[in-house]
Amino acid sequence: MTATEERPTPMGYGPMNRKEDARFVRGHGTYVDDIVLPGMLHGAVLRSPYAHARILSVDTSAAQAHPKVRAVITGETLAGLNLAWMPTLSHDVQAVLATDKVRFQGQEVAFVIADDRYSARDALELIDVDYEPLPPVVDARKALDADAPVIRDDLEGRTDNHIFDWETGDKTATDDVFGRAEVVAAQDMLYPRVHPAPMETCGAVADLDKITGKLTMYTTTQAPHAHRTVYAMVAGLPEHKIRIISPDIGGGFGNKVGIYPGYVCAIVGSIVTGKPVKWMEDRSENLMSTSFARDYHMRGEIAATREGKILGLRVKVIADHGAFNGTAQPTKFPAGFFGVFTGSYDLEAAHCEVTGVYTNKAPGGVAYACSFRITEAVYLVERLVDVLAYDLGVDPAELRMRNLLRPEQFPYESKTGWEYDSGDYPKALRLALEQVGYEELRAEQAAKRERGELMGIGVSFFTEAVGAGPRKHMDILGLGMADGAELRVHPTGKAVLRLSCQTQGQGHETTFAQIVAEELGISPDDIDVVHGDTDQTPFGLGTYGSRSTPVSGAATAVAARRVRERAKIVASAMLEVSPDDLEWEKGRWFVKGDPSASKTISEIALAAHADLELPEGVEGHLDAACVYNPPNLTYPFGAYVCVVDVDAETGQVKVRKFVAVDDCGVRINPIIVEGQVHGGLADGVGMALMQVMAFDEDGNHLGGSFMDYLLPTSMECPSWELGETVTPSPHHPIGAKGIGESATVGSPAAVVNAVVDALRPHGVRHADMPLTPAAVWRATQGDPIRT
Numbered sequence: 001m002t003a004t005e006e007r008p009t010p011m012g013y014g015p016m017n018r019k020e021d022a023r024f025v026r027g028h029g030t031y032v033d034d035i036v037l038p039g040m041l042h043g044a045v046l047r048s049p050y051a052h053a054r055i056l057s058v059d060t061s062a063a064q065a066h067p068k069v070r071a072v073i074t075g076e077t078l079a080g081l082n083l084a085w086m087p088t089l090s091h092d093v094q095a096v097l098a099t100d101k102v103r104f105q106g107q108e109v110a111f112v113i114a115d116d117r118y119s120a121r122d123a124l125e126l127i128d129v130d131y132e133p134l135p136p137v138v139d140a141r142k143a144l145d146a147d148a149p150v151i152r153d154d155l156e157g158r159t160d161n162h163i164f165d166w167e168t169g170d171k172t173a174t175d176d177v178f179g180r181a182e183v184v185a186a187q188d189m190l191y192p193r194v195h196p197a198p199m200e201t202c203g204a205v206a207d208l209d210k211i212t213g214k215l216t217m218y219t220t221t222q223a224p225h226a227h228r229t230v231y232a233m234v235a236g237l238p239e240h241k242i243r244i245i246s247p248d249i250g251g252g253f254g255n256k257v258g259i260y261p262g263y264v265c266a267i268v269g270s271i272v273t274g275k276p277v278k279w280m281e282d283r284s285e286n287l288m289s290t291s292f293a294r295d296y297h298m299r300g301e302i303a304a305t306r307e308g309k310i311l312g313l314r315v316k317v318i319a320d321h322g323a324f325n326g327t328a329q330p331t332k333f334p335a336g337f338f339g340v341f342t343g344s345y346d347l348e349a350a351h352c353e354v355t356g357v358y359t360n361k362a363p364g365g366v367a368y369a370c371s372f373r374i375t376e377a378v379y380l381v382e383r384l385v386d387v388l389a390y391d392l393g394v395d396p397a398e399l400r401m402r403n404l405l406r407p408e409q410f411p412y413e414s415k416t417g418w419e420y421d422s423g424d425y426p427k428a429l430r431l432a433l434e435q436v437g438y439e440e441l442r443a444e445q446a447a448k449r450e451r452g453e454l455m456g457i458g459v460s461f462f463t464e465a466v467g468a469g470p471r472k473h474m475d476i477l478g479l480g481m482a483d484g485a486e487l488r489v490h491p492t493g494k495a496v497l498r499l500s501c502q503t504q505g506q507g508h509e510t511t512f513a514q515i516v517a518e519e520l521g522i523s524p525d526d527i528d529v530v531h532g533d534t535d536q537t538p539f540g541l542g543t544y545g546s547r548s549t550p551v552s553g554a555a556t557a558v559a560a561r562r563v564r565e566r567a568k569i570v571a572s573a574m575l576e577v578s579p580d581d582l583e584w585e586k587g588r589w590f591v592k593g594d595p596s597a598s599k600t601i602s603e604i605a606l607a608a609h610a611d612l613e614l615p616e617g618v619e620g621h622l623d624a625a626c627v628y629n630p631p632n633l634t635y636p637f638g639a640y641v642c643v644v645d646v647d648a649e650t651g652q653v654k655v656r657k658f659v660a661v662d663d664c665g666v667r668i669n670p671i672i673v674e675g676q677v678h679g680g681l682a683d684g685v686g687m688a689l690m691q692v693m694a695f696d697e698d699g700n701h702l703g704g705s706f707m708d709y710l711l712p713t714s715m716e717c718p719s720w721e722l723g724e725t726v727t728p729s730p731h732h733p734i735g736a737k738g739i740g741e742s743a744t745v746g747s748p749a750a751v752v753n754a755v756v757d758a759l760r761p762h763g764v765r766h767a768d769m770p771l772t773p774a775a776v777w778r779a780t781q782g783d784p785i786r787t
């Protein structure tokens, strides 16, 4: 299937071209930088050149004297307003503009507001900051050393760089399993610091109306309602006087969940100048200072019998959270959903400990299609299974097949307490192996090895947990993770659906209309989806962790069903029969046994708004709403196989073939699902082969442009070959599970497993990402691969 084909609009689920593409492909999207308000001023951020330094003084007089500068804001200005620090999504605080120290290179120090963007940037050069450099903490593994400089001396009583200790699973049972296991394989591995790098960088236009006191904020946010509440709490603005508008977003990938100092500065700038203020960061600023992903230093151990029955997993992690703990995840989960590290396997016991530390790097950690750290968890377990296969000398696909959870075990309670809703794992793996031609590939590989050629086949299997809440277990800053939908059917049978979640490119305007279409038989072309404006949509926590379909999608289906029930009563009045005598067929209610006596949804809509006599207590109109508090997460899964050729002379890795079998339950729009998977697979190739946010020992950021921080292009990607199985989620109203992050979660391990497999003749058992040509070449020369 291709997305460009002309195709009829389905009355419900099925392939359908994206409605939003009509504006995107014509260049008519509206991004934050497209917003121009009358009298608008422009802000620019002065950033720290040091990773760690004391601020002795900030002299802004020359900048203030610049003819086009309207205001210069410093940490001191903000301190006067009690706004120098803001709460993070992880119950820490983060400097909006530095007052005492700078704690990472690129940290925000001052904000200049000028008539135009160029003058604002020019004036940054005129600000004189006197720094006293301090030794930085760059390596997370050394952050807790006794002689490590203390980064967060702003926090009372803080004497080290420790953030949290978190553990899950049963330690005693796990140690017991390891004590009696015949085989134990261990491996240290790093999931490097990477960056979501969306097409559009982060930015905002803040506009405070002095007369009404209303703040309108156009901003790049994946969570408009949550941002509104946080601004209300931080800035003390009344919440009903804040309107957050998240227009078209050029990719989020987790980069736009948190609140950045630039957003807050734009608001303060508008308050100070009385004008709208725009702030848009450039690419370097985005890469240096906004939410990174991963940076997990992991040690994993896997216990098994000699026959290859996996018995247990034991894991220790040092999590580098940067200078402020600003990760975005439910409060009770400081390591995100890393707790699902037991993956897709039936084992006896598991235990994991995660220690979070501060370093002199930008804050973040949860981003880049991570499903709240399930990327790290899946990578860990899938590498460990391959390491075990290496040690046992068994085929890695066969080893997985022997240990996968069996269909009859669902719903399955994992050893770390997660209830997997549904799955048929062996079926998905079998399909992937058949589709890729696994046996033939192994034969080809054997022949190539005879000739000294390097070819590798990598398998990975993943299970995700997406669609947070329920509310009672999951909150962000005390806000429970439920989401809403409101549906109105107009008198002429056209509809508008208002959502609390927010698309960043996933195609919600199409798929959510398709959910309503499926439930009510109104064409998706006749349903408008409204989102990204807090004045126009119901409250909800937004889009991340692939929760839109599992949560808002469910809310949409339930709201549509409520409309259908209302329509039934209206139809019964129209047809003068009891509602019990009516039967639904997509798009109409008809009298049981007499299908010709029927009313279509648009006839009903008109009647519901007209003078029809309705039964006592039944309101007119065809509107309904739902706040969906999910009973459980959904658990999508998949089986991936990657085939690589490695050039032994240059270390160049060529991904030749990639088969991805995904199961996200019922698919609303298969071409959108496939697009999501394609994107995620490209992410996986990028991370496995080329991406890392590197720092030198002084904490200088070495990846501030796309010359250094590499994104995969079509040149590096094969033509993806997709397959599917469909195991509906039993608790989701339409049986759908999330798909938005699956491929990013599942694919890095497949690529790394393939490269390590290719290097097997050189005795390579593990290699840390990214497997750049230099790293791979060194490995062929007998050097261990290190990042």
Ligand code: MCN
Binding pocket: 198, 250, 251, 252, 253, 254, 367, 368, 369, 370, 371, 504, 505, 506, 507, 508, 511, 512, 543, 544, 545, 546, 547, 548, 549, 550, 664, 665, 666, 667, 668, 669, 670, 672, 673, 676, 679, 736, 737, 738, 739, 740, 741
């Ligand atoms: N879908 C479907 N059938 C299913 C599941 C999903 O048709 N069974 C459709 C959905 O209706 C939606 C899309 O697939 O149009 C993704 O749905 P879902 O899995 O619910 O994920 P979200 O919409 O919540 O998207 C968030 C997810 C995350 S967390 C990241 S990170 C990421 C991703 O989506 N960021 C993206 N994919 C992205 N794709 C684009 N283009 N841009 C981003 O920033």
Ligand code: CUN
Binding pocket: 222, 252, 253, 254, 255, 257, 366, 367, 368, 369, 370, 371, 372, 373, 543, 544, 545, 546, 741
């Ligand atoms: Cu972890 S990136 Mo997405 O959840 O926005």
